[in-house]
Amino acid sequence: xxxxxxxxxxxxxxxxxxxxxxxxxxxxxxxxxxxxxxxxxxxxxxxxxxxxxxxxxxxxxxxxxxxxxxxxxxxxxxxxxxxxxxxxxxxxxxxxxxxxxxxxxxxxxxxxxxxxxxxxxxxxxxxxxxxxxxxxxxxxxxxxxxxxxxxxxxxxxxxxxxxxxxxxxxxxxxxxxxxxxxxxxxxxxxxxxxxxxxxxxxxxxxxxxxxxxxxxxxxxxxxxxxxxxxxxxxxxxxxxxxxxxxxxxxxxxxxxxxxxxxxxxxxxxxxxxxxxxxxxxxxxxxxxxxxxxxxxxxxxxxxxxxxxxxxxxxxxxxxxxxxxxxxxxxxxxxxxxxxxxxxxxxxxxxxxxxxxxxxxxxxxxxxxxxxxxxxxxxxxxxxxxxxxxxxxxxxxxxxxxxxxxxxxxxxxxxxxxxxxxxxxxx
Numbered sequence: 001x002x003x004x005x006x007x008x009x010x011x012x013x014x015x016x017x018x019x020x021x022x023x024x025x026x027x028x029x030x031x032x033x034x035x036x037x038x039x040x041x042x043x044x045x046x047x048x049x050x051x052x053x054x055x056x057x058x059x060x061x062x063x064x065x066x067x068x069x070x071x072x073x074x075x076x077x078x079x080x081x082x083x084x085x086x087x088x089x090x091x092x093x094x095x096x097x098x099x100x101x102x103x104x105x106x107x108x109x110x111x112x113x114x115x116x117x118x119x120x121x122x123x124x125x126x127x128x129x130x131x132x133x134x135x136x137x138x139x140x141x142x143x144x145x146x147x148x149x150x151x152x153x154x155x156x157x158x159x160x161x162x163x164x165x166x167x168x169x170x171x172x173x174x175x176x177x178x179x180x181x182x183x184x185x186x187x188x189x190x191x192x193x194x195x196x197x198x199x200x201x202x203x204x205x206x207x208x209x210x211x212x213x214x215x216x217x218x219x220x221x222x223x224x225x226x227x228x229x230x231x232x233x234x235x236x237x238x239x240x241x242x243x244x245x246x247x248x249x250x251x252x253x254x255x256x257x258x259x260x261x262x263x264x265x266x267x268x269x270x271x272x273x274x275x276x277x278x279x280x281x282x283x284x285x286x287x288x289x290x291x292x293x294x295x296x297x298x299x300x301x302x303x304x305x306x307x308x309x310x311x312x313x314x315x316x317x318x319x320x321x322x323x324x325x326x327x328x329x330x331x332x333x334x335x336x337x338x339x340x341x342x343x344x345x346x347x348x349x350x351x352x353x354x355x356x357x358x359x360x361x362x363x364x365x366x367x368x369x370x371x372x373x374x375x376x377x378x379x380x381x382x383x384x385x386x387x388x389x390x391x392x393x394x395x396x397x398x399x400x401x402x403x404x405x406x407x408x409x410x411x412x413x414x415x416x417x418x419x420x421x422x423x424x425x426x
Contacts, residue, residue, distance in 0.1 A: 033425035035396035037361035047290030050337035051355035055102035063345035081367030092312035100359035105370030112349035117334025124390040134167035148272020158279025168407040259310035328361025339375035387418030395420035
């Protein structure tokens with residue numbers, strides 16, 4: 001689906017969708033919390049992670065029985081936090097549960113379709129036919145800037161799309177992206193025969209044309225972005241992509257390609273990148289990725305194991321580097337999965353109740369937050385809206401939930417009435 005088709009055909013449905021509100025949302029008269037995190041690693045599980053098979057396990061189901069029995073695909077295991085259980089295939093992460101919080105009661109009432117969910121969880125806004133909202137990565141990069149002036153504010157390890165983009169904030173708030181851990185950012189590596197002298201000559205040739213562009217035009221934003229790309233293309237920034245400089249034991253601890261992306265994210269955080277998104281939906285190692293319809297459900301444990309290895313390695317590595325409290329790790333997905341199985345033993349889509357995860361970042365973690373019913377379909381206690389999830393991330397980075405962005409001269413609140421989750425702040 002291209003961007004024009006997506007925006008044109010979804011604008012009319014936006015008004016019918018309602019975002020859930022958080023019962024623990026801070027009253028407007030209460031001062032919002034202000035965290036001390038400096039960076040975000042945002043892990044995206046594209047396709048829709050099944051919360052009942054990962055961070056919110058319930059009684060066992062059976063996808064092979066006739067008739068099929070609704071419930072969790074796997075056994076539940078205890079974690080480092082008393083009373084909190086994860087699925088058996090998250091055994092490494094379970095031992096680190098005191099460093100994270102699974103937000104079990106995230107909910108929205110959108111059409112349970114991937115493009116809608118992806119856009120909503122990235123932007124915290126309903127689709128509008130008249131405005132393109134920026135992603136949380138662009139917002140944080142725009143408001144806080146890069147930690148180090150020699151690094152970009154926002155990087156994406158995965159394929160670009162409009163949901164991850166800068167929206168009305170313009171090109172200056174965009175991302176630098178790469179699709180694998182070997183090649184580095186797209187277009188950044190200079191051919192060997194292009195010396196710094198040749199680059200400087202090209203810049204001088206372009207300068208007369210560049211100077212004709214009015215400063216207040218949209219083209220000027222791309223001029224700024226191009227200058228930034230040229231600045232970052234040198235060896236000083238590109239060295240951060242040399243994963244071979246890391247010890248073999250550490251690289252092995254992170255696991256396969258997804259784990260190497262998480263390791264690279266740690267290096268980029270240390271290099272001064274403010275927000276790094278890492279995508280985990282490209283290789284479809286179980287046949288379907290996180291979109292576990294039909295037979296994809298039967299190999300879902302392979303995907304969960306890969307997440308477990310990479311996530312636990314990332315949290316442990318950040319802690320050993322002394323930067324876990326300064327680095328907020330967030331896990332996003334567009335919706336969850338129902339406890340019931342489809343005719344071929346897979347699961348459909350469910351936005352009424354699903355899990356997102358926050359780890360590190362100096363928050364007051366408790367393993368899990370919120371209570372769901374016996375099949376993880378209905379929120380019982382402490383609902384969390386997607387705007388609340390965004391507001392919590394902003395607050396963890398010291399960004400006020402009352403902050404306003406500007407689409408031209410029009411002020412737009414940084415979230416759609418989101419409130420930080422008070423229980424996560426000491």
